[in-house]
Amino acid sequence: xxxxxxYDVPREWAEEAYVDNARYQAMYEASISDPEAFWGExxxxxxxxEPYTRVKNTRFEPDVSIRWYEDGTTNVAxxxxxxxxAEHGDRTAIIWEGDDPSESRHISYRELASEVQRxxxxxxxxxxxxxxxxxxxxxxxxxAAFAMLACARIGAVHSIVFGGxxxxxxxxxxxxxxxxxxxxxxxxxxxxxxxxxxxxxxAALAKVGGVSSVVVVKRTGAPVAMAxxxxxxxxxxxxxxxxxxxxxxxAAEDPLFILYTSGSTGKPKGVLHTTAGxxxxxxxxxxxxxxxxxxxxxxxxxxxxxxxxxxxxxxxxLCNGATTLMFEGVPNYxxxxxxxxxxxxxxxxxxxxxxxxxxxxxxxxEEAVKKTSRxxxxxxxxxGEPINPEAWEWYHRxxxxxxxxxxxTWWQTETGGILISPLPGATRLKPGSATRPFFGVRPEIVxxxxxxxxxxxxxxxxxxxxxxxxxxxxxxxxxxxxxxxxSAYKGKYFTGDGCRRDEDGYxxxxxxxDDVINVSGHRMGTAEVESALVAHELVSEAAVxxxxxxxxxxxxxxxxxxxxxxxxxETLRKELVGWVRREIxxxxxxxxxxxxxxxxxxxxGKIMRRILRKIAEDDFGSLGDISTLADPTVVEDLIxxxxxxx
Ligand code: PRX
Numbered sequence: 229x230x231x232x233x234x235y236d237v238p239r240e241w242a243e244e245a246y247v248d249n250a251r252y253q254a255m256y257e258a259s260i261s262d263p264e265a266f267w268g269e270x271x272x273x274x275x276x277x278e279p280y281t282r283v284k285n286t287r288f289e290p291d292v293s294i295r296w297y298e299d300g301t302t303n304v305a306x307x308x309x310x311x312x313x314a315e316h317g318d319r320t321a322i323i324w325e326g327d328d329p330s331e332s333r334h335i336s337y338r339e340l341a342s343e344v345q346r347x348x349x350x351x352x353x354x355x356x357x358x359x360x361x362x363x364x365x366x367x368x369x370x371x372a373a374f375a376m377l378a379c380a381r382i383g384a385v386h387s388i389v390f391g392g393x394x395x396x397x398x399x400x401x402x403x404x405x406x407x408x409x410x411x412x413x414x415x416x417x418x419x420x421x422x423x424x425x426x427x428x429x430x431a432a433l434a435k436v437g438g439v440s441s442v443v444v445v446k447r448t449g450a451p452v453a454m455a456x457x458x459x460x461x462x463x464x465x466x467x468x469x470x471x472x473x474x475x476x477x478x479a480a481e482d483p484l485f486i487l488y489t490s491g492s493t494g495k496p497k498g499v500l501h502t503t504a505g506x507x508x509x510x511x512x513x514x515x516x517x518x519x520x521x522x523x524x525x526x527x528x529x530x531x532x533x534x535x536x537x538x539x540x541x542x543x544x545x546l547c548n549g550a551t552t553l554m555f556e557g558v559p560n561y562x563x564x565x566x567x568x569x570x571x572x573x574x575x576x577x578x579x580x581x582x583x584x585x586x587x588x589x590x591x592x593x594e595e596a597v598k599k600t601s602r603x604x605x606x607x608x609x610x611x612g613e614p615i616n617p618e619a620w621e622w623y624h625r626x627x628x629x630x631x632x633x634x635x636x637t638w639w640q641t642e643t644g645g646i647l648i649s650p651l652p653g654a655t656r657l658k659p660g661s662a663t664r665p666f667f668g669v670r671p672e673i674v675x676x677x678x679x680x681x682x683x684x685x686x687x688x689x690x691x692x693x694x695x696x697x698x699x700x701x702x703x704x705x706x707x708x709x710x711x712x713x714x715s716a717y718k719g720k721y722f723t724g725d726g727c728r729r730d731e732d733g734y735x736x737x738x739x740x741x742d743d744v745i746n747v748s749g750h751r752m753g754t755a756e757v758e759s760a761l762v763a764h765e766l767v768s769e770a771a772v773x774x775x776x777x778x779x780x781x782x783x784x785x786x787x788x789x790x791x792x793x794x795x796x797x798e799t800l801r802k803e804l805v806g807w808v809r810r811e812i813x814x815x816x817x818x819x820x821x822x823x824x825x826x827x828x829x830x831x832x833g834k835i836m837r838r839i840l841r842k843i844a845e846d847d848f849g850s851l852g853d854i855s856t857l858a859d860p861t862v863v864e865d866l867i868x869x870x871x872x873x874x
Pocket of ligand 1: 489535536610611612613614615636637638639640641642662723724725737739740746749750751
């Protein structure tokens with residue numbers, strides 16, 4: 229492997245950042261040698277009603293139980309809102325930038341406090357109590373943050389469903405967690421297009437029961453159907469309640485939120501995060517990884533429907549008293565300069581986005597970037613998928629004018645916060661590497677048998693001990709939590725990612741080693757797409773794999789076997805793509821569909837995905853041994869009919 233290019237830590241960063249390399253080493257060693265003392269100290273960064281006396285009580289075998297700060301009590305909304313009001317109530321908490329560049333809004337911490345309390349009273353009025361689940365299906369408008377914090381304030385557990393998911397996906401998530409209240413908007417607005425959120429909620433609720441109240445925020449003002457007794461406009465409810473609502477005293481391990489994410493098999497899992505450990509970890513990583521300090525204007529371009537939006541738009545930054553920018557739109561509307569124009573407009577200093585956006589904007593050319601100033605920027609971040617070195621270099625040279633370090637942050641919905649990332653004042657950068665573990669994180673690389681590999685090596689990435697932000701369970705299915713993450717390698721958390729470690733101890737994530745694919749930074753289970761396809765009346769069997777895609781990172785490649793007597797043509801291809809969009813959502817649309825008379829199966833009937841992956845990757849030379857297939861001739865047909873163009 230050729231040695232990667234190295235970028236030294238700029239001198240002023242080493243001098244001025246919270247940690248330089250020596251301090252990183254010292255803090256990291258302290259965090260590993262005595263986690264109790266380390267996290268005992270750093271737990272004090274948040275405010276407590278009752279202080280904790282126990283710090284860490286975790287085990288990964290013979291069963292899994294994860295508890296941090298378990299005898300302390302606190303409230304997340306109090307930490308993210310109230311405690312800042314006294315000190316700097318006039319500081320902007322949220323800058324909201326609308327889809328239309330003429331719309332933006334500054335919300336101070338004082339205003340945030342009043343909005344959150346009012347929203348909390350509205351929820352109480354709808355019967356929401358501590359421990360109840362509330363589904364949030366909102367666009368990127370300030371009310372999304374108000375609703376999250378309102379839930380946290382009264383001890384309700386939010387489950388946010390990304391606005392791009394279909395009514396079916398929404399219905400499944402509402403039922404799984406048993407929500408009684410859904411918060412939505414009339415419509416969403418993205419890239420000038422309207423998204424019929426309320427209509428989607430209606431379609432979802434036609435399938436599932438149990439929801440007694442739908443709270444509708446007006447975004448576009450479009451007329452929407454309102455079911456009498458069930459549906460209410462937020463503004464009408466808010467007009468009748470006060471903006472004072474006390475914080476519920478929450479135990480450290482009380483649930484904060486559920487967020488559904490895709491796995492190798494079955495339905496999406498409800499990842500459960502709890503109160504105190506999550507908040508400590510989100511806030512601490514936000515401070516150190518982004519070297520956040522008062523005065524920064526911080527912008528994470530994610531959607532609150534994903535974990536990045538939870539931890540690094542809302543909870544981490546607000547806990548730190550930061551100014552966080554919330555963007556309703558998309559990178560290429562009204563023009564491909566939008567991101568850079570927003571940076572200039574609001575004088576953004578820290579910018580955090582996904583490689584898929586960087587690659588797309590890179591394709592639009594340098595001029596669209598260079599015509600903006602971006603002089604306010606001091607740090608860039610990347611998240612969600614491996615960043616290819618070409619995109620990294622472009623981000624560094626063109627967007628950051630060679631001036632801004634890039635933090636390539638590796639983490640997952642399950643981890644709650646960033647686990648592997650450079651710290652900008654401490655870590656020399658290698659484009660494409662997430663570099664080194666955060667404090668308290670013990671990555672290991674294991675081979676298929678679970679042997680821990682030493683030195684420079686490649687294998688599967690596991691984490692050997694708990695950290696405060698770790699998920700606590702799969703909602704309603706603790707056994708599945710254990711089976712998914714702790715059964716493959718005894719006593720260790722299995723990430724599902726492959727990883728290489730180089731001679732400097734830097735980690736290079738190589739992508740998923742399970743049947744999860746990463747499409748434009750969105751995580752997708754191949755099994756989910758397959759089950760959507762086979763639900764179509766003409767489909768008898770389907771196998772879905774990822775393949776390298778220039779913009780999306782991975783594209784979705786579907787092999788489809790039709791019912792006897794049916795034949796595949798362009799019209800059916802289009803129909804199947806539309807079908808999957810409707811079943812799951814646009815993010816799951818197959819890029820390529822190949823009609824295959826047969827799939828490669830072992831004699832026991834198991835589909836050999838390895839072969840399908842290789843064919844989708846155009847890598848016919850390394851199909852490996854196909855002699856064990858029940859019918860080796862299917863492979864010739866699959867190769868001959870490989871799809872190249874959508
Ligand atoms: O494969 C890794 C990839 O995204 C997966 C987690 O997806 P999700 O739970 O949706 O969370 C995304 C945002 C944290 C991981 O298992 N991934 C995430 N960040 C990186 C990454 N792969 C490489 N480099 C990253 N920086």
